[in-house]
Amino acid sequence: MELLTIALPKGRILEESLDLLREAGIDCDNINEDSRKLIFVSDKSNIKFILAKPFDIPTYVEYGVADLGIVGKDILLEEPRDVYELLDLKLGYCRIVVAGPKGKKEYPAHLRVATKFPRITEKYFIEKGRQVEVIKLNGSVELAPIIGLADKIVDIVSTGTTLKENNLVELEQIAEITARLIGNKVSFRLKASRIDELIKGINNIIERGEKDA
Numbered sequence: 298m299e300l301l302t303i304a305l306p307k308g309r310i311l312e313e314s315l316d317l318l319r320e321a322g323i324d325c326d327n328i329n330e331d332s333r334k335l336i337f338v339s340d341k342s343n344i345k346f347i348l349a350k351p352f353d354i355p356t357y358v359e360y361g362v363a364d365l366g367i368v369g370k371d372i373l374l375e376e377p378r379d380v381y382e383l384l385d386l387k388l389g390y391c392r393i394v395v396a397g398p399k400g401k402k403e404y405p406a407h408l409r410v411a412t413k414f415p416r417i418t419e420k421y422f423i424e425k426g427r428q429v430e431v432i433k434l435n436g437s438v439e440l441a442p443i444i445g446l447a448d449k450i451v452d453i454v455s456t457g458t459t460l461k462e463n464n465l466v467e468l469e470q471i472a473e474i475t476a477r478l479i480g481n482k483v484s485f486r487l488k489a490s491r492i493d494e495l496i497k498g499i500n501n502i503i504e505r506g507e508k509d510a
């Protein structure tokens with residue numbers, strides 16, 4: 298059984314990803330989310346797991362230092378990479394939306410939008426034929442309209458709590474997001490049978506979950 302390297306995203310979707318892998322019979326029991334270690338090896342499955350920042354996962358997979366990776370579709374849309382998108386894992390569900398201050402639903406002629414996702418934002422407004430000035434932020438995007446940096450924001454919404462607590466409302470939905478299994482193009486050929494087997498195992502669990510839902 299040849300060695301597989303899988304890049305997993307630290308943070309929000311790690312636990313759900315590990316649950317899915319475990320259910321599919323992939324041993325990842327020695328991954329300790331609380332430690333500072335970044336590489337874990339399962340001798341049982343002959344898999345090396347790399348824990349990385351979500352935005353870096355496609356980079357590891359494109360360069361082939363990881364054969365496979367798990368990453369949110371938001372990241373694939375924002376920074377397209379030369380990788381195969383192999384499976385919709387149906388986990389980490391959230392949405393990318395345009396939002397703005399409650400009671401100020403109109404859009405000014407010169408529209409300023411703050412976001413962690415400049416590419417998605419520009420593409421969305423260009424496709425709608427609307428002019429936009431995009432301001433890239435790295436987090437706490439909800440601050441921007443409150444303190445007058447931007448008129449609107451484009452951000453991820455999950456429970457809606459962050460918007461609500463900052464007196465913002467959703468105006469338009471841009472995309473629905475779930476996590477994806479991605480693969481390196483060369484590994485996909487060279488390790489075809491191992492990867493294929495792993496995809497089938499995971500897919501069975503996803504389909505079973507959908508049937509039960």
Ligand SMILES: Nc1ncnc2c1ncn2[C@@H]1O[C@H](COP(=O)(O)OP(=O)(O)OP(=O)(O)O)[C@@H](O)[C@H]1O
Nearest residue numbers: 307308309310351369370371389390391453455474
């Ligand atoms: N409420 C949410 N906020 C952000 N991402 C979410 C949310 N719900 C699900 N996701 C998904 O989880 C993925 C990982 O999110 P996470 O917050 O861990 O990382 P990040 O925001 O990219 O990293 P960092 O917080 O280190 O900048 C996202 O790319 C997205 O697909």
Ligand SMILES: O=P(O)(O)OC[C@H]1O[C@H](OP(=O)(O)OP(=O)(O)O)[C@H](O)[C@@H]1O
Nearest residue numbers: 436437438452453454455456457458459
């Ligand atoms: O709808 P909710 O459930 O409230 O989740 C949405 C919030 O979560 C994310 O922020 P994150 O916690 O990653 O912090 P950040 O603003 O620093 O990116 C996202 O950017 C929203 O701000």
